[in-house]
Amino acid sequence: MSGQARGNITIDVEECKGCGLCVESCPPKCLELAPELSSYGVHPARYTGHDCTGCGICFYCCPEPGAIIVYRLAPPPKAVASQVQSGGEHAPTV
Numbered sequence: 001m002s003g004q005a006r007g008n009i010t011i012d013v014e015e016c017k018g019c020g021l022c023v024e025s026c027p028p029k030c031l032e033l034a035p036e037l038s039s040y041g042v043h044p045a046r047y048t049g050h051d052c053t054g055c056g057i058c059f060y061c062c063p064e065p066g067a068i069i070v071y072r073l074a075p076p077p078k079a080v081a082s083q084v085q086s087g088g089e090h091a092p093t094v
């Protein structure tokens with residue numbers, strides 16, 4: 001799935017124990033286990049950089065407090081509604 005990201009996350013590799021629960025639970029599948037080993041000798045989770053919705057499921061399923069921080073991105077401002085055209089029977093005449 002692609003589209004404009006609505007969220008972002010950071011993962012603290014020193015807190016992550018590489019259990020993979022967040023990877024399995026992420027609905028858009030935007031997490032993966034890194035091929036590199038952390039100082040704990042595990043493969044820490046990392047964000048692929050695409051499609052996070054900011055849903056927070058990874059945060060709630062992670063057993064390590066502080067390993068994941070979820071950010072919900074503010075949506076872009078909506079385009080200003082096109083100017084209402086004047087006219088009609090109640091429009092002032094000049």
Ligand code: SF4
Binds near residue numbers: 026029031051053056
């Ligand atoms: S916040 Fe949701 S979409 Fe984003 S990485 Fe976590 S589980 Fe996936």
Ligand code: SF4
Binds near residue numbers: 018022044067
């Ligand atoms: S759920 Fe937490 S500890 Fe497990 S891999 Fe994901 S970030 Fe690491």
